Amino acid sequence: MGFLADAPLHGYELRRRVAALTGHVRPIADGTLYPTIKRMERAGLLRRDVQAGQMAAPRHVLTLSPAGQAELLRQLRAPDELFITDENRWFTLLAFLRHLDDPAAQGAVLRRRLTFLTQPASFFWDGDRPLRANDFPDDPFRRGLFRIATATSRTEIAWLREMLTSLAR
Amino acid sequence: MGFLADAPLHGYELRRRVAALTGHVRPIADGTLYPTIKRMERAGLLRRDVQAGQMAAPRHVLTLSPAGQAELLRQLRAPDELFITDENRWFTLLAFLRHLDDPAAQGAVLRRRLTFLTQPASFFWDGDRPLRANDFPDDPFRRGLFRIATATSRTEIAWLREMLTSLAR
DNA sequence: AAGAGATACCTCGAACACGAGGTATGGGTC
DNA sequence: GACCCATACCTCGTGTTCGAGGTATCTCTT
Numbered sequence: 001m002g003f004l005a006d007a008p009l010h011g012y013e014l015r016r017r018v019a020a021l022t023g024h025v026r027p028i029a030d031g032t033l034y035p036t037i038k039r040m041e042r043a044g045l046l047r048r049d050v051q052a053g054q055m056a057a058p059r060h061v062l063t064l065s066p067a068g069q070a071e072l073l074r075q076l077r078a079p080d081e082l083f084i085t086d087e088n089r090w091f092t093l094l095a096f097l098r099h100l101d102d103p104a105a106q107g108a109v110l111r112r113r114l115t116f117l118t119q120p121a122s123f124f125w126d127g128d129r130p131l132r133a134n135d136f137p138d139d140p141f142r143r144g145l146f147r148i149a150t151a152t153s154r155t156e157i158a159w160l161r162e163m164l165t166s167l168a169r
Numbered sequence: 170m171g172f173l174a175d176a177p178l179h180g181y182e183l184r185r186r187v188a189a190l191t192g193h194v195r196p197i198a199d200g201t202l203y204p205t206i207k208r209m210e211r212a213g214l215l216r217r218d219v220q221a222g223q224m225a226a227p228r229h230v231l232t233l234s235p236a237g238q239a240e241l242l243r244q245l246r247a248p249d250e251l252f253i254t255d256e257n258r259w260f261t262l263l264a265f266l267r268h269l270d271d272p273a274a275q276g277a278v279l280r281r282r283l284t285f286l287t288q289p290a291s292f293f294w295d296g297d298r299p300l301r302a303n304d305f306p307d308d309p310f311r312r313g314l315f316r317i318a319t320a321t322s323r324t325e326i327a328w329l330r331e332m333l334t335s336l337a338r
Numbered sequence: 339a340a341g342a343g344a345t346a347c348c349t350c351g352a353a354c355a356c357g358a359g360g361t362a363t364g365g366g367t368c
Numbered sequence: 369g370a371c372c373c374a375t376a377c378c379t380c381g382t383g384t385t386c387g388a389g390g391t392a393t394c395t396c397t398t
Contacts, residue, residue: 012346021292023285024318026255029386034348036384057346057393086195087256095292097310106310116192123190123264140335141266141275144328149193151324152317159313166309181376198356203378205354226362226376 001064001072002096004046010059011037024091037062045071076100076109084112107167114160117153170233170241171265173215179228180206193260206231214240245269245278253281276336283329286322 003009003017011033019027037060040046045068052058064072075083076093077100083089090113100106122130123145133146172178172186180202188196206229209215214237221227233241244252245262246269252258259282269275291299292314302315 010346017294020290020294022290023254023256024292026251030347031349031387032385038348057391059346082195085192087192091314094310094314098308121189121191123193125186125189139267140332141263144325144332145260145263147328148321148325152321155320156317159316163309163313179376199377200357200379201355207378226364228376 001045001068001075002092002099004062004064005069005072005096005099008061008063010051010061012059014062021091021095025088040068044068072096073100077102077105079109079112084109084116103167107164110160110163110167114157114164117157117160123149170214170237170244171261171268173231173233174238174241174265174268177230177232179220179230181228183231190260190264194257209237213237241265242269246271246274248278248281253278253285272336276333279329279332279336283326283333286326286329292318 003014009017015028015030015033018025037046037048041048044065047063047065049061049063050058051061076097079089079093083093093109097106097109100109120130122132124131124135124142126135133143136142172183178186184197184199184202187194206215206217210217213234216232216234218230218232219227220230245266248258248262252262262278266275266278269278289299291301293300293304293311295304302312305311
């Protein structure tokens with residue numbers, strides 16, 4: 001829906017755009033995409049205009065309907081918790097948060113993410129004791145994992161704080 | 170399988186440990202975990218020892234069988250492409266790569282990831298032209314997304330290079 | 339002129355995941 | 369003594385996702 005809100009597209013191109021989000025979003029399989037398009041069309045979330053001729057096969061240009069736009073905004077404004085806590089989902093949310101044309105609502109979403117990120121957390125535990133990188137002297141891989149996660153987290157927290165200040169202005 | 174290779178656990182604890190990987194791995198639902206355990210038990214990948222009495226409900230302590238260990242090693246040694254390219258999967262792979270007790274094989278896996286990360290790539294395209302952060306003057310969210318992704322990527326590439334040098338020694 | 343490969347859509351069965359529901363017991367509180 | 373919560377396991381229906389297969393056309397190479 002985000003990509004369609006950017007511009008009307010045909011299915012194949014949509015699939016390519018999602019695939020380009022490599023590393024953060026899994027590519028969508030054919031068998032997932034086309035049935036989903038049908039479902040969304042039936043639900044009135046998008047319109048399909050067949051554009052015969054020009055290319056190999058007739059393209060079905062998909063346009064987000066007003067109902068689809070509303071649904072996108074609803075999901076951007078009040079995303080499920082998974083969209084805040086899961087890397088992949090948060091990534092897609094961020095990619096299209098611009099469409100939520102309301103600084104206060106955007107700020108509220110960013111604040112939810114900031115709250116989540118600043119919660120004390122650890123990936124591994126020994127009973128109730130959170131384990132840190134130093135607790136894995138024999139596992140350079142987990143130490144690396146901590147290093148990468150910390151760097152990401154720090155960068156994101158700094159960015160979120162900046163954004164929240166500039167959105168408040 | 171990785172957590173069970175660390176130590177035998179009961180299902181509930183397993184679920185908690187996966188849930189602790191917050192932000193990188195989605196929590197597993199009850200309805201997913203227990204049928205999966207059954208399937209793996211039937212497949213001979215793990216053994217179940219019922220430990221009655223001590224706690225509220227009898228715990229089923231799960232132990233990875235030799236076949237399960239072999240399967241884990243197989244998957245660590247030759248992971249599907251998704252485990253290299255998808256953040257979530259790569260994260261879990263890294264968390265248990267120590268179990269693959271062979272520096273050469275570990276190095277090969279890290280090299281696959283490094284190759285993937287150093288490929289020129291972009292999340293968004295205008296036709297064939299890759300779009301960079303500067304191409305989104307009106308979208309601070311996508312600029313942030315680039316900033317975070319770049320920081321993560323840089324940190325990880327640096328770590329991978331270090332690891333590969335130290336593994337080669 | 340043939341064939342490979344990209345474009346573009348589609349279907350179907352099998353596998354998988356989830357949420358809602360259920361059972362049962364131990365520990366703590368009011 | 370009643371109640372709630374955490375622990376610990378389980379099932380089932382519904383919905384999702386995938387992969388393998390299929391169709392057809394256009395373009396580029398050999």
